[in-house]
Amino acid sequence: MDVSNKLSFDRTDAVNAGKSVYSLIIVLLIWEIVTQLGMIHYYFLPPLSDILVRFFEMTVDGTLIYHGYLTVRRALVGLVIACTLGIVIGVLTARNRIASWFFDPIIEVGYPVPVIALVPVFLFWFGTGDLSKIVLVAIGCFWPVAINVRNATRDVDENLIWSARMMGTSDRQLLRRVIVPASAPGIISGIQIALPISLIITFVFEMVAGGGGLGHIEIQGVRTFDSVQVYATLIAIMILGFALDRGLRQVRFRLLNWT
């Protein structure tokens, strides 16, 4: 795989990208026609054009930008906490017998728990504010990060470790010089899996507990029978999720150009 290949974007790529959106365009057109003809009740599904106009208005007046900021901030702060803890505990669990004895069962049990079920508990404990949301995001994102980091770190090729040791790498240096770089692909995969989870948890929590954010204004749309607002907010969260995921892929591509 050549590096230059991946970054360049030539005509065939453009044509292929064009081809791949044809089906999408057809679906959107059918949506617009069907709703304009009144075949579906406006409340269920408003015409796409109405939604786009509202999306534009809500962006220009700053509503979506402000609430989008609240959502992204909660999600990312929680994600960063989860990554910090997940990387440290994941590496420890893989390389240290006592840490493995302690954390392995916890990770096995904790990973499949649907964290959303903890929202009511968190409302008791931490109230409806940012703290509640951030802590829950951190918990929900911790598992995929910790598991991926643990597995990647555990599976580092023994020969690489031996190579490093024969060239004078001490046990203390081994972690930074060999184990972390060798498991970097797995570590970043864990973060990539955790990113959408952080958005899901934030979004759901905002719907339930309010306190601003895109989830809050979406559920507000439902409560005021304003379905156009619901869909406009949906578009905003889709764009945010897509942009963050692409950003992270870029980071991966930069950091792991050797894979």
Added chain:
Amino acid sequence: MVEGHVTISNLEKVYESGAERTKAIDDLSLEVPSGEFLSVVGPSGCGKSTLLYLVAGFLEASSGTMAVDDQSINGPGTDRGVVFQDYALFPWRTVMGNVTYGLEQNGVAKEERRSRAQRFIDMMDLDGFEDKYPKELSGGMKQRVALARTLAYDPKILLMDEPFGALDQPLRELLQDHLLDIWRDLEKTVMFITHDVEEAVYLSERVMIMTRHPGTKKASVEIDVDRSQDREDIIMSDEYTDMKNQVWQSLREETQPEKQL
């Protein structure tokens, strides 16, 4: 005189997993004088790689002693350099980054590192590939990088674990001749593990044949050929063929034990 004299006496290695005990090496004594090129051949599973990793200090002996220049082996050290069959290059480092790694660990200044590494990169015909990552290289090139990486920090002893096993015949021969040149120029002690009799006899001054599981020293054949000749002349000569047959016969007794009975 070069250093790098290996002494192994009454070495024993037992692998324990749970209640199961598997004896890999049984009462093996061996002397590798400094500067010697010794090959070790044996049936698969005879513990020849285990022997190498014991000398490297990666594994701990169950009993017996191992020493380099009268210093007891106690873990890996920069007096010994291993070349692995699967190269074991650091994939996140470039060719230059891999070759300078050992020098970096031993506190050599940056400029000095690069110039020393460059010497071995050139020696291995890798110039122009300094900034490539291992994934961009072929198997033969990766093995040359691995060899350059090990030579760069100047170990007295090269421990090679079937280094050319994954390469095709012409490439293997090319690297064999390359290795011989290096061995002559740099005066290293070499312990070379292989299952290929031809390779062992062609490369070495002495070939040790190991018994089947658990492995110990079975026989040792001195390979006395005039190495100033070309490969063809060496391989075609009667004495070479005799020595090769001797090793082959000895190894065959181990791989086909039922015929012995």
